[in-house]
C-alpha cells in the first residue's frame with residue numbers, strides 16, 4: 001500500500017471542509033450521535049449525554065495513525081461548523097481494502113452534502129492510500145444510505161449478513177455494498193448520446 005503522510009489529510013470540496021475533530025465540535029457531532037433516529041442503523045446506540053459524544057470527539061480527534069482508521073469532521077466550509085462525520089476503518093493493508101461510515105445531522109440532509117464528502121474521502125482512499133476496494137455495510141432498512149452508496153457507484157453484493165453487529169444489547173444484520181477503484185460513479189466519462197455516436 002502507498003506510504004502515508006503523518007500530517008492530517010484535510011480535504012476541501014465545493015461546500016465542505018473535512019478536517020480533524022476538535023473540542024469545539026461536540027455540539028455538531030452530538031446533533032448526529034445524540035439523535036436516536038439518526039443512530040437507528042449505526043454500530044452503537046445513540047449517546048444520551050453530551051459527555052459521551054465529547055468522549056468520541058476526543059477519540060476521533062486523536063487519530064494520528066491513518067493506518068487502521070481515520071475520521072474527519074465534516075464542516076460547513078463557510079462557518080467551519082461540524083455538521084457530520086466520515087470515517088474509514090478496518091483498513092487491511094494486505095488486501096488494499098477498508099470500510100467506511102458516515103453520518104450527517106438531520107437539518108443538513110437532502111442537499112447532496114454527504115455525497116460530496118464521501119467523494120472526497122473515497123478519492124483520498126483510492127489515490128493517496130492505494131486502496132483497491134471499499135466496503136459499506138448497511139442495515140437492510142437504511143434506504144437513504146443504500147441509495148447514497150449506489151449513487152456513488154457501490155454495488156449491492158449480498159446479505160443480509162445476519163446479526164453481524166452487536167449494537168447495545170441487540171444484534172443488527174447488514175447488507176454488503178462494494179466499490180472497486182475505477183467504478184466510482186463520478187469518475188465515469190460522460191455518456192455519449194446515441195444520436196451523436198459514430199456513423200453520422
Ligand SMILES: CC(C)(COP(=O)(O)OP(=O)(O)OC[C@H]1O[C@@H](n2cnc3c(N)ncnc32)[C@H](O)[C@@H]1OP(=O)(O)O)[C@@H](O)C(=O)NCCC(=O)NCCS
Nearest residue numbers: 038041102103104109110111112114138143144145147148
Ligand atoms: C445516509 C445519510 C448520510 C444520507 O444523507 P444525505 O446525502 O443528505 O441524504 P439524501 O437525503 O440526499 O438522500 C440520499 C439519497 O437517498 C434517497 N433517500 C433519502 N431518504 C430516503 C428514504 N427514506 N427512502 C428511500 N430513499 C431515500 C434520496 O432521495 C437520495 O437519493 P437521490 O440522490 O437519488 O435523490 C443520512 O441519511 C444519515 O446521516 N443517516 C443516518 C446515519 C446513517 O445511517 N449512516 C449510514 C450508516 S451505513
